[in-house]
Amino acid sequence: MFLQGGIFIVIYADVLFIINFFITFLLLETASKAGKRKPKTYRVVIASTLGGLYSLIILVNSIPIYMMIISKIIFAAVLILISSGFVRLKSYLSMLLIFLFTNFVFLGIIAGIQMLFHSDRISINNGEIYFDVNAKQLLFSALISYAASCLIIRIYNKKISSGDIYSVIIENNSKSVSLFALTDSGNRLREPFSDSPVIVVRADLVEGLFDESRARLVPATTVNSKTYLKAYKPECLKIKTKKGYERVENVYVALSDEIDSKAFSAVFNPEIISV
Secondary structure, X not given: OEEEOOEEEOOOHHHHHHHHHHHHHXXXXXXXXXXXXOOOHHHHXXXXXXXXXXXXXXXXXXXXXXXXXXHHHHHHHHHHHHHHOOOOHHHHHHHHHHHHHHHHHHHHHHHHHHHHHOOOOEEEEOXXXXXXXXXXXXXXXXXXXXXXXXHHHHHHHOOOOOOOEEEEEEEEOOEXXXXXXXXXXXXXXXXXXXXXXXXXXXXXXXXXXXXXXXXXXXEEEOOOOEEEEEEEOOOEEEEEEOOEEEEOOOOEEEEEOOOOOOOOOEEEOHHHOOO
């Protein structure tokens, strides 16, 4: 129980935990999609569980605003570390900023709804949210919110046009190859074990760049047949965008003899970059 607007609000700890578990899960998933990351589900679940437990701070009264902001940022940093891991500082900070932004937007929307409709079913304290709703309403709202988030991200991704050509650098075993790559939203190839996206590259350009013993086979369908392409995970792959060269994480390079163009030597799905 805590005091809000001169009224004592009754909080049920189990409902509070479940609500904020779902909210944290959806915010982490939304941030991951916006940041072009694909974290393991179990890591997101662990982080969401901590988010649900952290929501108990709603029961504490009189926390100074600066302390609440600092604790939010620190806790968000921990959640991103748990859910997405740490590969590079730039990538980690980018995910953290996206997550903080989605939190800010979500909290702002909820606060706006509360003020607009003067709802006594929505309670906000210390930056945490409590909804006085039943389980069915909660589940339905969570699914609608997630679907809306996915739709917004998909619309954003479509702004990256198919048919554009980008400069790409592939680095491995102290060697590097520079080439031009065509964006193609129809390229849905994924490495089957990791579910990582695949960039298809003209085979003769990357000869000697990869160790043959580390090859993976990626099933691919062409106009005339089904085949398997040898694929490798490079140490580093960078694509030049409006921001400069952007490092792409968790991507495979598949070798093909079917690319025959003077304008480009590789094909990739534009969804793997953010511009």
